[in-house]
Amino acid sequence: MSQPDPCFGSEKMLSADEARAALVAAAQSVTETESVHLHEALGRVLAVDVVSPLDVPGYDNSAMDGYALHSASTAENGASLPISQRIPAGHPGGQLAAGTAARIFTGAPMPLGADAVVMQEECEVEGESVRIGRRIAPGTNMRPRANDIASGDCILRAGDKLKPQAVGLLASLGVAQVEVRRRVRVALLNTGDEIVEPGDPLAAGQIYNSNRYSLTATLQQIDCEVIDLGQVEDTFEATRTALLKAAESADLILTSGGVSVGEEDHIKAAVESEGAVALWRVRMKPGKPLAFGHVGKTAFIGLPGNPVSAFVTFSLFAMPFMRVMQGRTKSFPVPSRARLPRAIEKPLARREYIRVRLEHQLNDLPIADAFPRQGSDVLTSTVWADGVLEIPEGEELAENSALNFWSFESLLS
Ligand code: AMP
Numbered sequence: 001m002s003q004p005d006p007c008f009g010s011e012k013m014l015s016a017d018e019a020r021a022a023l024v025a026a027a028q029s030v031t032e033t034e035s036v037h038l039h040e041a042l043g044r045v046l047a048v049d050v051v052s053p054l055d056v057p058g059y060d061n062s063a064m065d066g067y068a069l070h071s072a073s074t075a076e077n078g079a080s081l082p083i084s085q086r087i088p089a090g091h092p093g094g095q096l097a098a099g100t101a102a103r104i105f106t107g108a109p110m111p112l113g114a115d116a117v118v119m120q121e122e123c124e125v126e127g128e129s130v131r132i133g134r135r136i137a138p139g140t141n142m143r144p145r146a147n148d149i150a151s152g153d154c155i156l157r158a159g160d161k162l163k164p165q166a167v168g169l170l171a172s173l174g175v176a177q178v179e180v181r182r183r184v185r186v187a188l189l190n191t192g193d194e195i196v197e198p199g200d201p202l203a204a205g206q207i208y209n210s211n212r213y214s215l216t217a218t219l220q221q222i223d224c225e226v227i228d229l230g231q232v233e234d235t236f237e238a239t240r241t242a243l244l245k246a247a248e249s250a251d252l253i254l255t256s257g258g259v260s261v262g263e264e265d266h267i268k269a270a271v272e273s274e275g276a277v278a279l280w281r282v283r284m285k286p287g288k289p290l291a292f293g294h295v296g297k298t299a300f301i302g303l304p305g306n307p308v309s310a311f312v313t314f315s316l317f318a319m320p321f322m323r324v325m326q327g328r329t330k331s332f333p334v335p336s337r338a339r340l341p342r343a344i345e346k347p348l349a350r351r352e353y354i355r356v357r358l359e360h361q362l363n364d365l366p367i368a369d370a371f372p373r374q375g376s377d378v379l380t381s382t383v384w385a386d387g388v389l390e391i392p393e394g395e396e397l398a399e400n401s402a403l404n405f406w407s408f409e410s411l412l413s
């Protein structure tokens, strides 16, 4: 008999780690790929390993402006060598005549018969000759062929997200087009009859829609295609219709708000009517309610409505899911460490992620300075903070304890 999925009870209390592991395990990568030019490659996810077609550098070359020679032509108490040729970068010279030196410039091919370069600052030119004051070891100031990459080396892996350095590396191999996964399509919808769009006037009891904008911006930043379905009326029918529309074209449906079990919360029932959903109560602060399931074949993640909770749960749970969808190999960033400036004598039973700013310390880990108001509606804290410090559940902590820290930058990349 197959085991029931521990994460798919209708209302489950999960630890933050269990919730993340369940999401990562359930995520499926998009399989379609496309070929893009290097100019469009930044932030895309490689679909295939890249094997170098070339040696880089392709020939032995000079690392300095100076004089190329054979090390055997130099001597302990100096030697004067006739300058037999001049080799600028891009202009290969001829064979080096024995006992002579070639004027050479950085990046220029080493002439056959030379095995070292003496930098010009160390040389004394005397008419048509150059004087080298000491013995020079073979290989000095020379960059041998394939010093960086040998033809056939695997230099980037499928699942790597292309950063600027990687784009440069591909260019150095002469690669102009790369095969990447297609972008993940995310349909975004917000609930809440109290929500008004920025630019419109506010009536009594209304607030501006911030989740739509923070989530859209985040999805753009991580290179997703956003299908913005806007605001959905707080009724079962409107929610169901919007979800069906979203499921038509998206890989993932992301909602904010309306995910609890109040009578104004319709997300759960509407998702259930067209698929399946589990409502997780994650033992963490901020955040708690997190819904996960599917509408038809499209994955569904329901974030809490409170702006800070939506942002933090997106960063900690939706992001790992999305990285897998994007076809990336690493689903979650490695934390760094920072010090807690105060003691915690009465630990909470749930894990806390507090918004902190790091203060650099000489010869020690940085100190994590907490924003004074940690409420889940205090959006200023997310702008002020560098990231979140993880306060483990149920543990007394001494002042200066070293804890896990994730920058927002690492969580949202
Ligand atoms: P809910 O999860 O729908 O009960 O919402 C929880 C809190 O988040 C309420 O105070 C909502 O007004 C607020 N909220 C929900 N959606 C948004 C949104 N898109 N932008 C700003 N605040 C929101």
Ligand code: MG
Residues within 6 Å of the ligand: 191, 192, 193, 257, 258, 264, 305
């Ligand atoms: Mg609501």
